[in-house]
Amino acid sequence: MELFYSSKIEDNSLLLDQDESGHCVRVLRKRCGDTVSVIDGNGTLFRCTLVDDNPKSARAVINEAVNDFGTHPYNLQMAVCPTKNTDRYEWFVEKATEIGVDAIVPVIGDHSERKIFRTDRLKRIVLSAVKQSLKAKLPEVRESLTVTEYLQSAPSSSLRLICYCDSTLPKEKRTAIAEALGKSKTNDICILIGPEGDFSTEEINLALTLGWQAVHLGDSRLRTETAALAAVLAVYYFYPDGTAID
Amino acid sequence: MELFYSSKIEDNSLLLDQDESGHCVRVLRKRCGDTVSVIDGNGTLFRCTLVDDNPKSARAVINEAVNDFGTHPYNLQMAVCPTKNTDRYEWFVEKATEIGVDAIVPVIGDHSERKIFRTDRLKRIVLSAVKQSLKAKLPEVRESLTVTEYLQSAPSSSLRLICYCDSTLPKEKRTAIAEALGKSKTNDICILIGPEGDFSTEEINLALTLGWQAVHLGDSRLRTETAALAAVLAVYYFYPDGTAID
Structure with missing residues (x-):
């Protein structure tokens, strides 16, 4: 079709x-x-x-x-810092759309090399991936904002997860995404993925102060775009019963 | 590092x-x-x-x-039909290596458009991704063979999973990968992902006759390379305790 x-x-x-x-x-x-x-x-x-x-x-x-053609049983906002190589970000956007995501927010961190990010190409990629993967709802591609702005603006009623590698917080003090979802009463989810240079200490402290939960993605060291996709799949697999498509 | x-x-x-x-x-x-x-x-x-x-x-x-630096607690062979666009296959190989895979086998199906597939570039990609993701073991990149040859040669002692879309076998008759892993006594896993035109009926029948299990990847319609990566992540998430890397 x-x-x-x-x-x-x-x-x-x-x-x-x-x-x-x-x-x-x-x-x-x-x-x-x-x-x-x-x-x-x-x-x-x-x-x-x-x-x-x-x-x-x-x-x-x-x-x-x-109605609700090719939808999924969760509402997922992925806030992901731009990669140095734009292809890698675009690849993430395509794959996340195929799997199931509701909003993509490019966020600029203190350690981001790119401070400006254009979203017009992303909107075309999203449309193409939605049609290819037989969905009817376009994920929203938001204009970029800073990590600090995003941390403060994401609704506190949603499950807010921040994924970072900073070794000051060992893996044992972070939860797997599936575990955080299992304890959550909402299926409104915001996941924040940092830049290649990770979040700054100030960003991490702000996130924890505002009630964001620290999560990990297992033991492999993943590139930004791989980490972001792994996070989308962790959510996708947690909710096994989507709307069947024909 | x-x-x-x-x-x-x-x-x-x-x-x-x-x-x-x-x-x-x-x-x-x-x-x-x-x-x-x-x-x-x-x-x-x-x-x-x-x-x-x-x-x-x-x-x-x-x-x-x-020893065993950056390893994972499973042995995963991904047999994936080449995509029309080689870039897409190469992306999969890079991402699967970052996450954790042990062998990549390009397999040619009855419906594959590509009948010949060169693996020399894949070996370079694997080496680069292994170094980038702090692992010490290179996934093996095998020479291509046909789906039929692969179905017959994969060891029957391993958990052999075939992932296809053929609507003659509804989703209810296939299991999720995590469920198949949960029932398995081995962590030697072979997963077979079909070409853009899916497997032929003969290939599916041969697989089922030989004892392969049919699995699904949820409700989204995924491209070949996305399906393959989703399968790798399903295995990765099933075994949460890899070897920590520093």
């Missing part, structure tokens, strides 16, 4: 933008009368019939709406 | 090859008398003193040997 995306949905029909129309009509050679599946980016899949196969502006009528 | 690799280890000294010598002496400016950490690729780390800082052929004397 191939999914298209539309942000122009009316009562019983929708328009595809130029990129999506071209892909639908020119590349996949869909014609009037063909069935197409379109997501709204907010969790709904529409099963439609193409009624205008204009390759710049295709239109389809909606036959059926499927 | 920076690790170097040597395949030329004598009783109490070792030689670095041209690449490693150049990195050690030219890039990192190590000089005679400096401490260097060298792995043998078989699980041992040597703490050494540099005694010849020749940038083409550096030599060090061994002060201490640390």
Whole structure:
């Protein structure tokens, strides 16, 4: 099944933008009368019939709406410091979207080499990965902010987990993510992953003061983007019963 | 800590090859008398003193040997069909090495688009990832073989898991990897991940006949390389107590 995306949905029909129309009509050679599946980016899949196969502006009528298509039973916000190599961050964003994430927040730490991070490419990667992995809800890609700002703004009602390597806090004093989830009453989760140079002592102290829990990812030394993906999978595996997709 | 690799280890000294010598002496400016950490690729780390800082052929004397450095408490062979895009396979190999894997076997399925797969680049990626993630044992990169050959050659004493999407076997009839590990008496594990076009019915039937267990990776539709990495992490998280690294 191939999914298209539309942000122009009316009562019983929708328009595809130029990129999506071209892909639908020119590349996949869909014609009037063909069935197409379109997501709204907010969790709904529409099963439609193409009624205008204009390759710049295709239109389809909606036959059926499927809510919560390809969703997962948790709400996960991943705040991850940018890697030196942008490819590595983009790879994380693609993989996290395939597995299941709700928001991606690039955060700039005291030790981050990159202090500025553009998110426009990430939004395209997220859209492509959502369609490829048969989901209907686009993870939100937030504008970057500092680690300190993020620590202070993440809602205290969520399970807030910070993952760092600082050896002043030995592994025994941190919990595995699955253990933290097991003790949590909420499935609203924020996970913060530091930069290549780790968090500063000030950032760690602030996090602990604000009630963030320190977690570890086992014994392997992982790169930033690998650690971030390992964290997403720890959450994904903790909630085994997602919404089945067909 | 920076690790170097040597395949030329004598009783109490070792030689670095041209690449490693150049990195050690030219890039990192190590000089005679400096401490260097060298792995043998078989699980041992040597703490050494540099005694010849020749940038083409550096030599060090061994002060201490640390066995089983950065190992993990399982033996995992990942047999994964090549992806159309080689970059994606290489990403998987790098990430699996960081997390912990013992052998990587490119397998060619009936539905694989690629029928030939070269492994020389993978060996370089594995070496780089082993050093970066502070391990001393290089995962073995095997030459490619067909899925049928692999199914028949994997030792029946190991836990053999096949991961596929074929809807003729619904998710309820497959187990999660953690569940299969929980019922297993061995920590020798072989996991087989199919190509983009999935396994053929003949391959699946052969696997089940030979006693392979069908497993699933949850509800998300994952790309080949994402599925393979998700499988490695399912094993990694099942065995929480690896060997601590410092």
